[in-house]
Amino acid sequence: MSRFLSRRLENLTPYVPGEQPRDNTQIIKLNTNENPYPPSPRVQAAIASFAKDPLRLYPDAESAELVAAAAGLYGLAPRQVLAGNGSDELLAFAIQAFGGFGLAFPDITYGFYAVWAALFQVKYCQVPVREDFRLALADYADQPGTLLIANPNAPTGIALSRVEIEGLLRQNRNRLVIVDEAYADFNTENALPLLQTYDNLLIIRTLSKSYALAGIRVGLALGSAELIADLRRVKFSFNPYNINRVSEHLAIEALDDQNYFHNCRKLVIAGREQLTADLQRLGFTVLPSRANFVFAGEHEHLAAADYEAALRQRGILVRYFPELRCSGFVRISVGRPQEMTALIEATREILGKPKAGEE
Ligand SMILES: Cc1ncc(COP(=O)(O)O)c(C=O)c1O
Secondary structure (H helix, E strand, C coil), X not given: CCCCCCHHHCCCCCCCCCCCCCCCCCCEECCCXXXXXXXXXXXXXXXXXXXXXXXXXXXXXXXXXXXXXXXXXXXXXXXXXXXXXXXXXXXXXXXXXXXXXXXXXXXXXXXXXXXHHHHCCCCEEEECCXXXXXXXXXXXXXXXXXEEEECCCCCCXXXXXXXXXXXXXXXXXXXXXXXXXXXXXXXXXXXXXXXXXXXXXXXXXXXXXXXXXXHHCCEEEEECHHHHHHHHHHHCCCCCCCCCHHHHHHHHHHHXXXXXXXXXXXXXXXXXXXXXXXXXHCCCEECCCCCCEEEXXXXXXXXXXXXXXXXXXXXXXXXXXXXXXXXXXXXXXCCCHHHHHHHHHHHHHHCCCCCCCCC
């Protein structure tokens, strides 16, 4: 810490992102919920043919073409959409824009929410999830501040139904509910249709997970024109050129290739169901996930921290959260079938079980 650091930042504990090893070739990386499949072939073709000369110029501060593509896809007007440098940036904008009345989110959720709230000096309340890691609507009924709900939640993967999200919106029509739908494409429903009825709903999406584009950093905010105007107020006070030319171009291609998107998400969902069954068979509790990862633990003979360490020794990275209420579980991203086979084989070995087929 230098002697020049602002006093207000002295006690800030930054977010710790999942490990990104430089050399991925020897590692099975299941620790940051990326998509195990490559982006659409159209994205690959678009990179190859991308004209370099316009890179001299600043990008379109409105990201108008990307906004139009997203609006078309989701059946919204362009003024109901804002693009961000990853959904992280949009969530940060939203907390700045709408944190004035305070903020409430579950105690077990995306760890960045509390960091942004601290950075922007927004008062926040962490509402404990129930014993089974579920959110109970009643626990939010008296929360006056803006709600921030990851749905499906991370790191549990548990989702509220659309009817339950509507319940939160109806508890108080003068309270904003921000639904972080980073993983909603791996679920069977989402909050999008509720935008027609509720102007106290803001949805945040990302291309990082279901579109396999974590590397280009593109997220989308979807909501009423008024809410989006408020977010734009923050964006244009911070970084007007938040989407670079390459990212905008590639994101449009990815959104346009819905066939590839659906095939890819189906593969991930099937992988999740298989992984859940395999881990359960080996004696793990696996929470019912609607995302592209599972939260597994509570094994009779294997502590979660030891499981994470033993997998790491075998070149498999998963995510362990030492915080007390999560410490019995590890979060495992869904990989390709061969990666899942390697994970299950390694797990059998760690548990001292014979290889599959040799029992
Ligand atoms: C719940 C949740 N929201 C948002 C994000 C951020 O995604 P990105 O900034 O890549 O769009 C993540 C990333 O892991 C996440 O888990």
